[in-house]
Amino acid sequence: xxxxxxxxxxxxxxxxxxxxxxxxxxxxxxxxxxxxxxxxxxxxxxxxxxxxxxxxxxxxxxxxxxxxxxxxxxxxxxxxxxxxxxxxxxxxxxxxxxxxxxxxxxxxxxxxxxxxxxxxxxxxxxxxxxxxxxxxxxxxxxxxxxxxxxxxxxxxxxxxxxxxxxxxxxxxxxxxxxxxxxxxxxxxxxxxxxxxxxxxxxxxxxxxxxxxxxxxxxxxxxxxxxxxxxxxxxxxxxxxxxxxxxxxxxxxxxxxxxxxxxxxxxxxxxxxxxxxxxxxxxxxxxxxxxxxxxxxxxxxxxxxxxxxxxxxxxxxxxxxxxxxxxxxxxxxxxxxxxxxxxxxxxxxxxxxxxxxxxxxxxxxxxxxxxxxxxxxxxxxxxxxxxxxxxxxxxxxxxxxxxxxxxxxxxxxxxxxxxxxxxxxxxxxxxxxxxxxxxxxxxxxxxxxxxxxxxxxxxxxxxxxxxxxxxxxxxxxxxxxxxxxxxxxxxxxxxxxxxxxxxxxxxxxxxxxxxxxxxxxxxxxxxxxxxxxxxxxxxxxxxxxxxxxxxxxxxxxxxxxxxxxxxxxxxxxxxxxxxxxxxxxx
Amino acid sequence: xxxxxxxxxxxxxxxxxxxxxxxxxxxxxxxxxxxxxxxxxxxxxxxxxxxxxxxxxxxxxxxxxxxxxxxxxxxxxxxxxxxxxxxxxxxxxxxxxxxxxxxxxxxxxxxxxxxxxxxxxxxxxxxxxxxxxxxxxxxxxxxxxxxxxxxxxxxxxxxxxxxxxxxxxx
Ligand SMILES: Cc1cc2nc3c(=O)[nH]c(=O)nc-3n(C[C@H](O)[C@H](O)[C@H](O)COP(=O)(O)OP(=O)(O)OC[C@H]3O[C@@H](n4cnc5c(N)ncnc54)[C@H](O)[C@@H]3O)c2cc1C
Ligand SMILES: Cc1ncc(C[n+]2csc(CCOP(=O)(O)OP(=O)(O)O)c2C)c(N)n1
Ligand SMILES: [Mg+2]
Numbered sequence: 001x002x003x004x005x006x007x008x009x010x011x012x013x014x015x016x017x018x019x020x021x022x023x024x025x026x027x028x029x030x031x032x033x034x035x036x037x038x039x040x041x042x043x044x045x046x047x048x049x050x051x052x053x054x055x056x057x058x059x060x061x062x063x064x065x066x067x068x069x070x071x072x073x074x075x076x077x078x079x080x081x082x083x084x085x086x087x088x089x090x091x092x093x094x095x096x097x098x099x100x101x102x103x104x105x106x107x108x109x110x111x112x113x114x115x116x117x118x119x120x121x122x123x124x125x126x127x128x129x130x131x132x133x134x135x136x137x138x139x140x141x142x143x144x145x146x147x148x149x150x151x152x153x154x155x156x157x158x159x160x161x162x163x164x165x166x167x168x169x170x171x172x173x174x175x176x177x178x179x180x181x182x183x184x185x186x187x188x189x190x191x192x193x194x195x196x197x198x199x200x201x202x203x204x205x206x207x208x209x210x211x212x213x214x215x216x217x218x219x220x221x222x223x224x225x226x227x228x229x230x231x232x233x234x235x236x237x238x239x240x241x242x243x244x245x246x247x248x249x250x251x252x253x254x255x256x257x258x259x260x261x262x263x264x265x266x267x268x269x270x271x272x273x274x275x276x277x278x279x280x281x282x283x284x285x286x287x288x289x290x291x292x293x294x295x296x297x298x299x300x301x302x303x304x305x306x307x308x309x310x311x312x313x314x315x316x317x318x319x320x321x322x323x324x325x326x327x328x329x330x331x332x333x334x335x336x337x338x339x340x341x342x343x344x345x346x347x348x349x350x351x352x353x354x355x356x357x358x359x360x361x362x363x364x365x366x367x368x369x370x371x372x373x374x375x376x377x378x379x380x381x382x383x384x385x386x387x388x389x390x391x392x393x394x395x396x397x398x399x400x401x402x403x404x405x406x407x408x409x410x411x412x413x414x415x416x417x418x419x420x421x422x423x424x425x426x427x428x429x430x431x432x433x434x435x436x437x438x439x440x441x442x443x444x445x446x447x448x449x450x451x452x453x454x455x456x457x458x459x460x461x462x463x464x465x466x467x468x469x470x471x472x473x474x475x476x477x478x479x480x481x482x483x484x485x486x487x488x489x490x491x492x493x494x495x496x497x498x499x500x501x502x503x504x505x506x507x508x509x510x511x512x513x514x515x516x517x518x519x520x521x522x523x524x525x526x527x528x529x530x531x532x533x534x535x536x537x538x539x540x541x542x543x544x545x546x547x548x549x550x551x552x553x554x555x556x557x558x559x560x561x562x563x564x565x566x567x568x569x570x571x572x573x574x575x576x577x578x579x580x581x582x583x584x585x
Numbered sequence: 586x587x588x589x590x591x592x593x594x595x596x597x598x599x600x601x602x603x604x605x606x607x608x609x610x611x612x613x614x615x616x617x618x619x620x621x622x623x624x625x626x627x628x629x630x631x632x633x634x635x636x637x638x639x640x641x642x643x644x645x646x647x648x649x650x651x652x653x654x655x656x657x658x659x660x661x662x663x664x665x666x667x668x669x670x671x672x673x674x675x676x677x678x679x680x681x682x683x684x685x686x687x688x689x690x691x692x693x694x695x696x697x698x699x700x701x702x703x704x705x706x707x708x709x710x711x712x713x714x715x716x717x718x719x720x721x722x723x724x725x726x727x728x729x730x731x732x733x734x735x736x737x738x739x740x741x742x743x744x745x746x747x748x749x750x751x752x753x754x755x
Contacts, residue, residue, distance in 0.1 A: 121606060126617055130661040133605065150661055184602055185661045310655035313648060 008137040008168040009034035012101065015144035017044050018178045021072050023063065023438055024048070025056040029076025031103025031116060034168035048438060048467060051459035053080050055431035057087020057158075058457070061096045062435025065418045066393055068221055070097040070151050071435065077103045078116030081162075082123065086425060089127040091158040093422025094244060095219055097151040098158035100128075106166040107135055120162045129157030130185075135164070137172035145178050154187030155308040156219055187307060191324030191332060199279075199303045199320045200336045206277035207348035208355075209237040212260065212289075215244030215421070216282020216306060218414050220326035224248070225414045227330035228281065234337065235344050238356055240268035242283050244421045247411035257356065258365070261289040262557050263403040266364035266568065267356055269555070272297050273563040274355070280304040282326045285315040286422070287584075295562030305329045364555045364568055365407050374524050376401060376476045376547040380408040380448065383474060386531050391443040392416065393436045397429040397453030400482035400553045405448040427456030433471040434464055444472070444535065451477040451544075452501050461514040464540040472534050473542040475507060478549045486552045491577050511542035519543040559584035590646035594623070595670040596677060596747045597654065598755060602662040603629050603637040610660050611639055620645060620653050624679075624722070624744030636664065638755075642722075642745050665755060673749030680743045681725045686713040687736030695735045702728045713738075 006014060012035055016024070023046045028036045039047055050056040053075045060071025075084050081102040091098045102124075105114040121133045130150050132143045143161055151159045203209060211232055217224045225248045232239050232255060239249050240260040249256055258265035260272055272278070278300040283289070285304075290296040293315065302318040304311075305326060312321035322329055367377045380401075394409055395418040396402040402419055411417050418436060420428035429447040437445040447454075454475055464471050484499040508518030517537050521530035527545070534543045554569035560581025601607050608627055615622050623642040630638045643653055650668070658666045669675035683704070685695045688711070699706065699716050702724065708715035718728050722745060729740055749755065 122609070125606065125610060125613055131606075154659070182661075184664050308655075308659060310652060310659055312655075313651055317648070 004173070005171040006174050007034065007038070008140050008163065008170050008172070009038035011137060011140045011172065011174050012144065012163070012168070013038045013042055013045065014174055015141055015178070016072065019145070019148050020069075021045060024072040024074050025050055025059040025063070025435065026074030027053050027056060027076065027080060029080050029103060029116070031077035031105060031165050032074060032080075032101075032168070034165065035074060035101070035103070035163075047074075048434070049463065050431065051462050052457065053083035054087050054427065055434075055457050055460045055463065057084050057091065057098060057100065058425075058428050058431035059435035059438070059460075059463075060098050061087065061091050061094075061428075062395060062418050062432030063439045064096050064098060064435070065218070065432070066415050066436040067439045068415060070099055070148060073098060073100040075100065075102055076116070077105055077120065078118045081118055081120040085123060085127055086423075088124055088158045088160065090420055090423040090425045090428060092127050092129065094420065095156050095215060096158065097156035099147050099151050100158060100160045102160055102162045103168075104133065104162045104164040107164045108166070110164065120160065124160045127158070128160050131160040131162065133162045133164075134167055137167050137170035140167065140172065141174050141176040142180075145176055145180050146182065148178070149180055149182055150185055154185070188323055189307070189325035189328045191305065191322040191329040193332060195320055195322045196329060196332045197336055199322060200333055200340070200342065202277050202301055202303060202320065203235065203279060203333075204337070204342040204344065206237075207345060208274060208276040208352045209235070209279065209344075210271050210275035210277070210300075211237055211239035211279045211281065212241070212272065212283055213239065213245045213248055213281045214242040214283025217245055217248040217326050220282065222414060224282075224325075224327035224330060227327055227334060231330055231334050231337070234334070236349060237344070238271055238353070240264070240272065242286065242289055242421070243406055243419060245283060246406060246417045247414040250412040251410035252412055257360075259406050261286075262291070263407065263553055263555065265407075266362045266555055266566065267359035269557065269563040269566055270359045271356055275300050278302045280306075280318070281330070282306060284311045287315070290316060291557045292560055292562045297563070362568070367569065369524065371524060373548045374521065374527055374545060376404050376478065376551055377408050378524065379474075379476055379527060379545050379547060380404050382527055382531055383446065383448075384409045386528070386535065387444060387446075391440065393418070393433075393440060393443055393445045395419065395429040395432040395436060395445070395447045397447070397449045398424045398426045398483070399450040399453060400478070400486065400551075401448055401450045401476040403553045404476070409448070426450075426453035430454065430457050430464075430471070430473060431460045433473070434460060434467075434469055437464075437469040437471050438467070445470075446472045446474050449473055449475045450482065451475050451479065451504055451507070452481045458510070461511070461516055461540060461542065465515045468539065470539050470541075473540070474534065475542065475544050476547045477504075477507070477544050478547050478551065479504065480549060482551075483553070489552070490558065491582055507542055507544035511540075516540040516542055520546070522546045590648065592644050592646060593650060593670075594642065594644045595650050595668055596640065596642050596675065596745060597657070598667045598669055598747060599639040599641065599657055600664040600755060601637050601639060601660075602664065603635045604662055607637070607662050608639070610662070611641070611657065614656055614660065615641075615643070618656065620649065624742075626744040626746050640744070640746050667749070667755050669747050669749060674751070675747045675749050677721055677745050677747040678719055679722050679725055679745050680717065680719045681729070682707070682741045683716045683718060683729060683732055683737065684713060684739035685716065685732050685736045686738045688712055691735045695732060698728075698731050698735075704728065
């Protein structure tokens with residue numbers, strides 16, 4: 001029997017359904033009307049109407065990161081597509097699988113500067129893993145399935161499918177199955193077994209070992225987190241993680257040293273600097289992590305597990321590079337470790353832990369509270385303590401509050417923490433919270449925000465209200481672009497050029513204007529009751545938490561410095577940044 | 586990145602699916618990441634399979650060259666990347682069309698030198714020649730250098746194409 005003919009728009013919907021998509025985030029316009037019409041006539045896919053296309057992509061990122069499934073976006077041509085660009089770039093930097101469908105002007109109009117025409121594949125070529133312009137309906141089903149494959153296999157990332165309006169009307173047979181083998185793109189998931197053996201030997205013979213794990217473990221899936229836990233516990237070695245990898249290893253465990261890097265803990269950074277074997281699982285030696293490259297972990301043998309060959313030896317030369325998926329490689333490592341009955345060097349390890357405990361005693365995340373002002377760290381610590389035992393998902397905006405959230409909110413599970421790490425996109429947090437809440441309707445989803453960042457995608461509060469999403473927006477309002485102000489203090493002699501958040505709206509009234517609940521706390525004595533109210537109030541809540549305006553985020557490795565040259569909160573007099581360091585961001 | 590390593594020149598062959606935008610992806614990769622392109626050639630090599638072969642000559646430290654190959658390899662339409670400089674004993678050729686204008690002694694000298702380079706005359710007027718010359722880029726550089734004082738007016742070069750010696754395919 002010949003397959004039934006469908007319109008391009010119907011093919012799009014059918015392919016989404018066949019891919020198991022239940023939710024898409026989008027915004028309509030002329031060039032996607034046929035797809036919106038097809039959406040209207042079905043009930044398998046839920047469409048979440050955002051208020052700005054950037055919000056659609058971040059919401060899809062929040063959905064993807066909290067579920068491990070790809071996020072799907074639908075936007076119109078021209079301004080719809082260009083508005084999505086920041087979100088796509090964000091997803092590319094953080095390796096988040098996104099399938100973004102964009103409308104395009106009809107094929108015969110392409111290149112004529114038609115109304116709302118933009119060269120979407122040209123513009124998004126640099127901010128997607130791959131993109132396609134579909135010129136006829138018969139190709140559409142294949143491209144749709146290929147797009148999901150590319151977005152989710154290997155190193156995940158965003159893809160764009162640009163679909164001209166005439167193609168959405170054109171009829172074609174839908175014949176392709178969702179499971180494809182790609183002609184050219186077949187990433188390797190199994191690591192080279194000889195290299196894995198070499199790595200296990202190095203790991204077993206280490207005297208001062210250190211696990212450094214990253215977002216790749218989260219990308220790999222929950223099995224990878226489980227295998228990581230098993231392997232790390234078996235060895236008894238210390239472990240740290242990047243901002244993107246938080247939750248893969250439980251923060252409540254005694255082998256956990258906290259986050260590393262620019263705002264990482266004293267113990268994590270010092271252990272990185274002094275270790276003799278560095279085991280990088282799914283992290284990419286980002287500059288926020290390495291600090292000065294020629295002083296980065298100078299005495300260690302380095303092992304790097306990464307699914308993307310281009311991550312290996314990109315910034316830091318490694319001794320054993322293993323190309324493969326974290327879960328697959330960890331499984332092999334564990335098997336080889338067990339079969340060879342490997343034992344860590346107990347005596348050396350005891351000395352190493354003794355040293356680490358000395359660093360820990362420095363209590364680098366400590367802060368002083370008082371009765372007058374709420375400390376931002378205190379606000380997050382209380383949020384953490386008061387939400388313990390709940391299923392909680394945290395998203396953030398970008399700035400000091402983001403770093404404090406990473407330091408003081410502790411994650412025991414993967415996929416609970418969503419933050420814009422690579423691009424550092426202010427305005428990420430609220431739409432990401434919307435996406436996470438859609439995927440986990442009964443969970444507590446909190447966007448830890450700054451007063452400046454939240455204004456960048458404030459319109460999405462309307463989305464939360466429309467879809468009755470009970471997200472909580474917890475604004476640490478210091479009336480400054482605090483992260484910028486901190487750098488100006490450290491690098492530019494306190495000339496706070498345009499970093500004061502002037503003319504702020506009344507966030508409580510603003511929340512109410514949107515039909516959400518507004519809360520404010522100004523004194524430490526009000527904090528707990530206000531947090532309780534935020535957590536218990538049904539529906540979306542925006543909490544204006546007034547915090548110490550001039551608090552700085554420490555520890556901090558200034559740009560251009562080494563891991564063992566970090567500034568701690570209580571000795572900021574010594575803080576100085578080299579001339580070379582000032583050139584860096 | 587540690588920058589004190591020496592700069593090397595590599596010829597890299599990239600077999601790609603001949604789909605729309607594939608060349609833009611490769612070029613965009615080089616410009617976006619700040620890699621050098623000394624020359625780049627591309628043409629379809631298998632019409633049935635719709636594959637094209639891109640030959641790119643680039644320079645960089647060994648670490649950068651490795652990056653370039655890894656970055657090329659992860660482009661979705663790329664079938665295969667081969668570093669002909671290290672993986673194969675390769676032959677490289679470039680072709681140039683070289684226009685020389687002049688009369689009298691200089692014209693005679695140009696023709697005489699072209700013979701030494703096995704260049705062919707493919708167009709001639711009373712006051713000009715167009716030479717076709719093939720060889721390594723260095724040979725073409727040398728030929729162009731010699732033509733300069735003899736009335737060189739125009740050059741068009743193909744860029745390098747290269748292939749491994751021996752019986753194996755890429
Ligand atoms: C204001 C600000 C401050 C920051 N400060 C810090 C800081 O102090 N510390 C810090 O750590 N970060 C910090 N960051 C974040 C930083 O910029 C980077 O985003 C982060 O360090 C990168 O994390 P990652 O190395 O885990 O890599 P990711 O970006 O998560 O990349 C994952 C890596 O794993 C690989 N991978 C993907 N999937 C798999 C798989 N299945 N198997 C194997 N490998 C896989 C990828 O190829 C990639 O190399 C900060 C960001 C901001 C905005
Ligand atoms: C879209 C965007 N523009 C500019 C920046 C640069 N930037 C980084 S942090 C920051 C200040 C953020 O202020 P706020 O949201 O109040 O957070 P705080 O640092 O005060 O906690 C700015 C402007 C950015 N990261 N993203
Ligand atoms: Mg602020």
